Amino acid sequence: MLKGLKNNKLIGNVASLGIIQIVNYVFPLITVPYISRIIGPDGYGIINYATAFIAYFTLIIAYGFDLTATRKISQNTENLKLINNVISEVITSRIVLFFLSLIFFIISLAIFKPIQKDVYVAIILFVGCISTVVSPQYIFQGFQELKIFAVLNFIKGVLNTLLVFILIKKQTDYFWIPTLTTFFSIAISIYLYYYSKKKFNIKYKLVSIKTAIDIIVSEKTIFFSTVVISLYTTTNTVILGFFADTREVGYYTTSQSFLNIVSTIITVPLSNALYPFVGKAFSESKERGMDVIKKITPIVSYITFAASLSILFLSPFLIKLVYGHKFDASVPALQILSFLPFVIGICNILGIQLMLN
Numbered sequence: 001m002l003k004g005l006k007n008n009k010l011i012g013n014v015a016s017l018g019i020i021q022i023v024n025y026v027f028p029l030i031t032v033p034y035i036s037r038i039i040g041p042d043g044y045g046i047i048n049y050a051t052a053f054i055a056y057f058t059l060i061i062a063y064g065f066d067l068t069a070t071r072k073i074s075q076n077t078e079n080l081k082l083i084n085n086v087i088s089e090v091i092t093s094r095i096v097l098f099f100l101s102l103i104f105f106i107i108s109l110a111i112f113k114p115i116q117k118d119v120y121v122a123i124i125l126f127v128g129c130i131s132t133v134v135s136p137q138y139i140f141q142g143f144q145e146l147k148i149f150a151v152l153n154f155i156k157g158v159l160n161t162l163l164v165f166i167l168i169k170k171q172t173d174y175f176w177i178p179t180l181t182t183f184f185s186i187a188i189s190i191y192l193y194y195y196s197k198k199k200f201n202i203k204y205k206l207v208s209i210k211t212a213i214d215i216i217v218s219e220k221t222i223f224f225s226t227v228v229i230s231l232y233t234t235t236n237t238v239i240l241g242f243f244a245d246t247r248e249v250g251y252y253t254t255s256q257s258f259l260n261i262v263s264t265i266i267t268v269p270l271s272n273a274l275y276p277f278v279g280k281a282f283s284e285s286k287e288r289g290m291d292v293i294k295k296i297t298p299i300v301s302y303i304t305f306a307a308s309l310s311i312l313f314l315s316p317f318l319i320k321l322v323y324g325h326k327f328d329a330s331v332p333a334l335q336i337l338s339f340l341p342f343v344i345g346i347c348n349i350l351g352i353q354l355m356l357n
Contacts, residue, residue: 041250073142304345
């Protein structure tokens, strides 16, 4: 009976995370054909470049705690004192990392010309990093309670879609896109912060800066592993900004964004829901954990390979359908990158689910 309940919970979490990712990208798929035909490749180039640049600061602030803290909580769900301590350490550490990131961001605005093409977009996206500081995603993942995310993301998707059609009327209105993104991400994170306190009876208590620094140092291995992953995602865009104009950046990032839509809808729900489940299995025994890994590897492989193959052959049709003929130059880039969902899926199984656990 208990095993059945656990499996039902896992299926429910995968379904909830699947809904989250579908909502995150289905609603944009409704608005993107409208937005792309108004702001064009240049507008997308500015937004996507700034997004890729700010992703470094998000990475620093998150610091891999969604992996390490999730694991600690999932293996000690009955130990409230330990959980409170873990959460307090994460929040304090992220506050320290936020202010460190703020210093580097100010320096970046002064010396990096590509990010200066629209300072407002860069600043408003950096402000969105506050949501990473307070985000309690690792708490809900650790307790395997993820349905609330599906509900909130659906509400956000509806409101954001309505506001896009209301606010964006001309090419210069592209600034509303990062503004809405920042507003909703902060609002949702703050709400979940207080909701988690009530639901799990959690008490946050800021720890000393010295303790936070010790935590940051001790978790550096996981952080560096996430940095390596970013080298083939955001770094391509950041480097391209030094050699290409905003239109060319727009073409490349459009193909990458579309690929991310497919990859995220498929791999993120599986990864986030499986991680605490696999972690729990490894806490019981190494053999139990390996048995789970052997069962999920073929499933993930078949799903991601089929998705990659579909992208390869349907790229011209998909780009024209979603973005319009102005973005035809994005097709070759999308075809070259088409098998990344398969590669990412395998890397997630071997690197996150297996090696980290």
